[in-house]
Amino acid sequence: MEALQTFFENYGALLARGTLDTLLMTSVSTLCAYILGIPLGILVTITAPQGLRPHPVCNTVLGWILNIGRSIPFIILLVALIPLTRFLVGTALGVAGAIVPLVFAAAPFVGRMVEQSLAEVDDGLVEAAQSFGASLWQIVYKVLLRESVPSLIRGASITFITLFGYSAMAGTVGAGGLGDIAIRYGYQRYQDDVMLAAVLLCIILVQIVQTIGDVSARKIDKRNR
Amino acid sequence: MIQIEHLSKSFASPAARTHPSPETGQHALHDVSLTIEDGDIFGIIGSSGAGKSTLVRCINLLERPTSGHISVDGREITGYKGRQLLQLRASMGMIFQHFSLFQQRSVLRNVSFPLEIQRKPRRVCESRAIELLELVGIAEKEQAYPSQLSGGQQQRVAIARALANNPRVMLCDEATSALDTATTASILELLHSINAELGVTIIVITHSLAVTERICNRIAVLDKGRLVEQGATREVLRNPQSQATRELIAADRVAAFPAAACESAGKAGERAGKTADEAAGKDRGEAATEGTRGAAGTRSPGDTGLACKGADL
Numbered sequence: 001m002e003a004l005q006t007f008f009e010n011y012g013a014l015l016a017r018g019t020l021d022t023l024l025m026t027s028v029s030t031l032c033a034y035i036l037g038i039p040l041g042i043l044v045t046i047t048a049p050q051g052l053r054p055h056p057v058c059n060t061v062l063g064w065i066l067n068i069g070r071s072i073p074f075i076i077l078l079v080a081l082i083p084l085t086r087f088l089v090g091t092a093l094g095v096a097g098a099i100v101p102l103v104f105a106a107a108p109f110v111g112r113m114v115e116q117s118l119a120e121v122d123d124g125l126v127e128a129a130q131s132f133g134a135s136l137w138q139i140v141y142k143v144l145l146r147e148s149v150p151s152l153i154r155g156a157s158i159t160f161i162t163l164f165g166y167s168a169m170a171g172t173v174g175a176g177g178l179g180d181i182a183i184r185y186g187y188q189r190y191q192d193d194v195m196l197a198a199v200l201l202c203i204i205l206v207q208i209v210q211t212i213g214d215v216s217a218r219k220i221d222k223r224n225r
Numbered sequence: 226m227i228q229i230e231h232l233s234k235s236f237a238s239p240a241a242r243t244h245p246s247p248e249t250g251q252h253a254l255h256d257v258s259l260t261i262e263d264g265d266i267f268g269i270i271g272s273s274g275a276g277k278s279t280l281v282r283c284i285n286l287l288e289r290p291t292s293g294h295i296s297v298d299g300r301e302i303t304g305y306k307g308r309q310l311l312q313l314r315a316s317m318g319m320i321f322q323h324f325s326l327f328q329q330r331s332v333l334r335n336v337s338f339p340l341e342i343q344r345k346p347r348r349v350c351e352s353r354a355i356e357l358l359e360l361v362g363i364a365e366k367e368q369a370y371p372s373q374l375s376g377g378q379q380q381r382v383a384i385a386r387a388l389a390n391n392p393r394v395m396l397c398d399e400a401t402s403a404l405d406t407a408t409t410a411s412i413l414e415l416l417h418s419i420n421a422e423l424g425v426t427i428i429v430i431t432h433s434l435a436v437t438e439r440i441c442n443r444i445a446v447l448d449k450g451r452l453v454e455q456g457a458t459r460e461v462l463r464n465p466q467s468q469a470t471r472e473l474i475a476a477d478r479v480a481a482f483p484a485a486a487c488e489s490a491g492k493a494g495e496r497a498g499k500t501a502d503e504a505a506g507k508d509r510g511e512a513a514t515e516g517t518r519g520a521a522g523t524r525s526p527g528d529t530g531l532a533c534k535g536a537d538l
Contacts, residue, residue: 128325131285132339132390133315142341147329222370223328 011194014181019201021095022177025167029099030160033106040066040107041114042140052126052136062111069108074166077101078173098167098175106163113155117148150221157213161206168202178202227261227284227394227426232293234279253279255450257293261443263393266420266427268441268458270434270473275447277430281396284428285314297394315343318387318425322399324379326371332358332382333367339389357385361415377408384415388425395419397429401436413440434477438462446470 044066046052047059072080078101082092085100121144129143145152168179178198186195234254254276261267269277282288284295286305295303297313305313318339326335336357337350345353358364361381363374371379380400387395397416401409417440420427429441437444437458444462445455448469454461465471 122325124321124323124325125327127287128319128321128327129338129342130287131314131317131319131396132342132386133311133313134342135311138342142338143327147327149329221329222331223372 007193007197011185011197015178015194015197015201018176018178018181018198019205021175022164022167022179022202023205025095025098025102025170025175025177026160026163029102029106029163029167030156032099032103033110033159033163034156036103036107037110038114040111041118042144044111044115045118045144046136046140052139066108066111069104070112072105074101074105075169075172077105078170082173093174095176097173098170098177102163102166102170105166106159109162110155110159113159114152117151117155118144120151121147150217150223153213153217153220157209157217160209160213164202164206164209178205226263226298227428228294228296229260229280229284230258230294230296232257232280232283232295233291234276234283234288235291253450254283254290257447257450257452259445259452259455261426261428263426264420264424265443266417266429266441268429268431268437268444269447270431270437270444271447271469272432272473274449276450277432277447278398280447281398281428281430284394284396285317285319286310287314315339315390316392316394318390318392318395320380320383320387320395320397320400322402324371324376324383324403326379326382326386328371330370331367332363332369332371332374335371335382336385336389338386343390353389354385357388358382360388360419361385375408376404377411380404380408380412381415384412384419388419388423392425394426394428397427399430399432402431402433409436410439416440434462434473446473 040062044059044062047055047062049056049059051059081101081104085092085097088100089096091097125143125147126139129139134142167175167177168182171177171180171183174180178201182195182198182202185191186198232254233256236253257276257280269280271277279288283290284297286302290303293303294301302313327338330338333351333354336354340350340353355364355367358367361384363378363381363385366374366378366382371382374382383400395416400416401412404412413436416427416429419425420440427440429436431437441458443456444458446453446461446467446469448467453467453469454465461470462474465474
């Protein structure tokens with residue numbers, strides 16, 4: 001009991017700081033990844049061969065972008081983007097420095113997640129909207145996005161958790177956060193207790209986020225009542 | 226008045242080229258000409274893949290005809306694009322076999338959807354939607370969501386939604402094929418009263434003769450994309466001129482014949498058991514069973530009131 005108290009006295013502030021940094025990095029990059037990823041997902045959906053505005057060239061190019069973006073290993077992207085990161089946020093270190101590569105890694109992923117969610121919307125609903133004279137953007141906004149909200153929320157919690165994992169890797173290049181703590185204290189200094197505490201915190205946070213995502217998606221979904 | 230002249234539609238999609246079938250065949254429609262007068266309840270009948278859906282989808286240009294002309298109230302519409310096309314579609318209501326209600330919107334917001342599309346103020350949308358829900362008889366469900374409603378209630382919501390923009394024409398694509406006999410009767414009754422009271426021209430696609438007998442004053446028979454017969458419902462059914470029409474009538478009679486009906490009901494029971502886990506009504510076999518029940522229903526004593534109303538037309 002006493003050992004636990006000393007541990008918290010020594011590392012409590014560090015772990016609290018790490019938790020906050022991780023949450024900040026992950027949520028800001030999830031948000032930015034969605035700002036980029038939603039338009040990508042919509043464009044790739046509507047330009048598809050059976051889409052609302054088929055456009056083979058645009059669709060193929062977008063497909064490549066989304067695939068290439070997802071095939072580069074994150075750790076490579078992290079290093080390769082350092083000059084761009086410096087240009088955009090002034091530093092490649094810390095929370096701000098980690099957000100840029102996280103967004104670039106997640107946007108293509110989000111694009112595919114959004115595409116997937118929109119594909120789940122029944123074609124009959126799109127046809128019904130068309131039969132009432134809805135324009136392309138009205139269909140996208142009022143039917144495709146609106147009807148797939150529960151699915152988009154589930155996708156967002158998956159994205160958040162994926163980025164949570166990536167942010168630990170960003171720790172290796174000095175991003176801060178729980179991953180950084182686990183590596184520096186646990187791996188490099190052999191302080192297993194600190195590593196264990198950091199990993200436990202990660203597990204708890206992921207559980208919380210997943211639960212919030214599942215519960216809110218279920219609450220918002222008006223089907224199967 | 227809707228005039229269709231020499232309308233042809235062929236699908237050139239890769240799917241049609243690689244898998245020619247009645248639905249995706251090269252010629253979905255071939256040289257179809259017909260006239261639908263204002264105030265008609267016009268039935269388009271034919272077996273699966275005869276081109277009924279394609280024909281009705283050409284009327285609001287959900288499908289582009291390959292050749293031929295369609296004019297609505299004297300205006301040629303086949304060349305419509307952009308805003309003009311959206312306005313044309315908004316001027317017609319449409320209902321569907323599987324209702325196609327927006328699952329994440331309440332009943333009220335489903336009905337106000339076509340008005341939202343026209344950028345009407347929210348208050349106008351809501352009061353009009355309530356009015357329409359009263360008209361179709363489910364005003365108390367305005368805050369419910371489609372998944373909480375029965376099939377018949379959902380189709381009533383869809384009818385209210387289709388009427389939101391005060392259309393002159395309503396297109397019904399197999400609107401009762403996913404409903405049981407009693408519900409079918411009540412939906413047909415509603416369509417009939419909408420036609421009588423609001424003067425809306427109604428175009429009904431169906432494979433069920435019972436449906437056309439009940440509410441249509443005129444019918445057209447399609448077979449493999451060709452129009453084989455058209456005229457007043459009673460004339461066509463009493464004195465069919467084409468082989469396809471005779472086959473449809475024969476199939477209907479067989480289904481209505483008690484012994485055959487019992488046998489097919491037994492089979493339907495088995496089939497229903499097998500497909501219980503699948504989505505209801507999507508299976509073609511089940512749709513056929515629906516037709517059987519509908520046909521048998523017309524002849525049951527409890528339905529005579531409605532059947533007489535149908536005959537009055």
